[in-house]
Amino acid sequence: MAGLKDILHKKILEQRPRVKRLLQEHGDVLFDQVTIGQVIGGARGIKCLVTDISHLDPEEGVRFRGRTIPETFAALPKAPGSCYPYVEGFWYYLLTGEVPTERQALDVVADFQRRQQIPEYVFDALRAMPRDLHPMAMLSAAVVAMQGESVFARRYNEGMNKMDYWEPMYEDACDLLARLPGIAAFIYRLKYRDDSPISADPDLDMGGNFAHMMGIEAPYDDVARMYFILHSDHESGNVSAHTTRLVASALADAYYSFSAGVNGLSGPLHGLANQEVLRWIQGVMKKLGGKLPSEAELTDFLWDTLNSGQVIPGYGHAVLRKTDPRFSAQMTFCEKHLADDPMFQLVQMIYRVAPKILMEHGKARNPWPNVDAQSGVIQWHFGVTEYDFYTVLFAVGRAIGVLANITWDRALGYPLERPKSVTLDMLEEATKGR
Ligand code: NMX
Numbered sequence: 001m002a003g004l005k006d007i008l009h010k011k012i013l014e015q016r017p018r019v020k021r022l023l024q025e026h027g028d029v030l031f032d033q034v035t036i037g038q039v040i041g042g043a044r045g046i047k048c049l050v051t052d053i054s055h056l057d058p059e060e061g062v063r064f065r066g067r068t069i070p071e072t073f074a075a076l077p078k079a080p081g082s083c084y085p086y087v088e089g090f091w092y093y094l095l096t097g098e099v100p101t102e103r104q105a106l107d108v109v110a111d112f113q114r115r116q117q118i119p120e121y122v123f124d125a126l127r128a129m130p131r132d133l134h135p136m137a138m139l140s141a142a143v144v145a146m147q148g149e150s151v152f153a154r155r156y157n158e159g160m161n162k163m164d165y166w167e168p169m170y171e172d173a174c175d176l177l178a179r180l181p182g183i184a185a186f187i188y189r190l191k192y193r194d195d196s197p198i199s200a201d202p203d204l205d206m207g208g209n210f211a212h213m214m215g216i217e218a219p220y221d222d223v224a225r226m227y228f229i230l231h232s233d234h235e236s237g238n239v240s241a242h243t244t245r246l247v248a249s250a251l252a253d254a255y256y257s258f259s260a261g262v263n264g265l266s267g268p269l270h271g272l273a274n275q276e277v278l279r280w281i282q283g284v285m286k287k288l289g290g291k292l293p294s295e296a297e298l299t300d301f302l303w304d305t306l307n308s309g310q311v312i313p314g315y316g317h318a319v320l321r322k323t324d325p326r327f328s329a330q331m332t333f334c335e336k337h338l339a340d341d342p343m344f345q346l347v348q349m350i351y352r353v354a355p356k357i358l359m360e361h362g363k364a365r366n367p368w369p370n371v372d373a374q375s376g377v378i379q380w381h382f383g384v385t386e387y388d389f390y391t392v393l394f395a396v397g398r399a400i401g402v403l404a405n406i407t408w409d410r411a412l413g414y415p416l417e418r419p420k421s422v423t424l425d426m427l428e429e430a431t432k433g434r
C-alpha cells in the first residue's frame with residue numbers, strides 16, 4: 001500500500017499542471033482591486049495569497065480541505081476510545097486532501113514515533129535560558145536551534161533540483177512536527193514543574209503522548225487532539241501562517257520558517273490573546289472577590305476595559321464576522337466536561353453579554369468570540385494554570401497547517417514573496433481630482 005509520501009507525490013504531480021496553466025494562459029486576468037484603505041489598513045481582504053490547505057469564509061468559518069470542523073472531526077479515524085481524530089491522520093488529510101483509512105493514519109503515527117527523538121542539545125539550550133523567559137521565546141529558540149538537522153538545507157547546499165524541493169521540506173516538516181509536542185511539554189515541565197521532564201511513551205499517538213509528557217490524565221489527550229487540530233490552520237493571511245510562508249519563500253528551511261511564525265504568533269493581537277483572556281477573566285473574578293459576577297457587574301467590567309482603551313481579548317476577528325466555529329467546537333467539549341466549572345460559566349456569560357456591548361461600542365467589525373475566547377479556560381480546568389504557556393499549545397497546533405503549506409509551496413514552485421510598497425506621497429497623488 002502506498003504511504004503518505006507516495007500519495008503526496010501523486011497529488012503534487014496532479015496539481016502542478018493547474019498552476020502552470022493558470023500562470024501561462026491566464027496570468028494577466030484581473031482577480032482583485034486594491035483601495036487606499038486596504039493599503040494603509042493592514043492589507044485586509046486583499047486576495048493575494050494562494051493555498052488549498054484551508055479556506056476561511058467570514059460567515060461560516062474555516063474549512064480544512066473543503067470540510068467544516070464538524071465534518072473534519074466526523075470524517076477522520078479516531079484514536080481508540082476517543083471522540084477526536086488522530087492528529088497524525090489530520091496531518092495526512094491536510095497534506096493530501098484525502099481522508100486516510102485507520103491503517104494509513106496509524107502508519108503516520110508509527111512514522112512520527114520514529115521521528116520524535118529530540119536532540120539532547122535542545123534540552124541543554126532550554127535549560128541554559130532564564131527560567132522566567134516567556135515559553136514562546138523558548139519554543140522559537142528550540143525550533144531554530146535544530147536548524148542544523150534540516151534535510152532541506154543540506155540538500156540545497158548539495159545542489160538539488162528545484163522539482164525535488166518538496167521532498168526534503170516534507171522530511172523536515174515531519175521531523176519538526178513529531179518533535180514539537182515533546183519540546184512543548186519539556187518547556188512546561190522545566191518552567192513550571194521544577195525541571196521534571198517525562199519521556200515520550202513510544203507507543204502513543206501525538207495527542208496521547210502530549211498528555212502523557214505533560215503528566216495529565218485523560219481526557220487531556222482528547223483536549224490535545226482537539227486543540228492541535230482546531231488551531232492548525234486558518235487560511236494563509238494570518239500573521240503566523242503568513243510569516244512562516246514568507247520566510248520559507250526565500251527557501252529558508254522549515255526550522256527557520258516555523259520559528260519566525262512562532263514569533264508572530266506571540267503577539268497579543270494574535271495567539272497571545274488566549275493567555276490575555278485568562279488574565280482578563282481572572283481580573284473580573286478577583287475584582288468580585290472570587291465569585292461569579294452578575295450580568296450587570298460583568299457589563300460594567302466590559303465597559304471599564306473598553307473605556308480604558310483596551311481590547312476585549314478573545315473577541316473580534318480580522319476576517320470572521322460570526323462566532324468562530326473553533327469557539328463553538330470548544331464550547332461543545334466544555335458542555336460535556338466543564339459544565340460546572342465557574343470559569344466556563346463566566347465564559348458563557350461573557351458570550352451572552354460582550355457582543356451586545358461591542359456592537360454598542362461601535363468599533364469592532366466583528367463583535368463575536370474567536371478561537372481564543374475559551375481555550376485557556378479548558379487548560380486551566382485540567383491543571384495547566386500557567387497561562388503564559390497557552391500560546392505554545394496554539395503554536396504546536398499551528399505547525400500542522402503551516403508545515404503542510406510550506407511543503408506544498410515548494411511542490412508547486414511558488415516564488416519568493418515580494419509585494420511592492422508605495423510612499424504616502426504616491427497615495428496622495430492617486431487621490432488628486434477625487
Ligand atoms: N475589543 C475592543 N475593540 C476591538 C476589538 C475588541 N475585541 N476588536 C476590534 N476592536 C477595535 C480595534 O482595536 C479597532 O479600533 P481602532 O479603530 O481604534 O484601531 C476597531 O475595533 C476596528 O478593528 P477591526 O477591523 O474590527 O479588527 P482588526 O481586523 O483590526 O483586528 C483583532 C482584529 C483580532 C486583532 C481585533 O478584533 C482584536 O484586537 N481582538 C482582541 C484580541 C484577540 O482576541 N486576538 C485574537 C485573534 C484570533 N487569534 O487567535 O489570532
Ligand code: MLT
Pocket residue numbers: 233234237238239240270317318319370371
Ligand atoms: C488564526 O487562527 O490565525 C486567527 O484566528 C487569526 C486570523 O485568522 O487572522
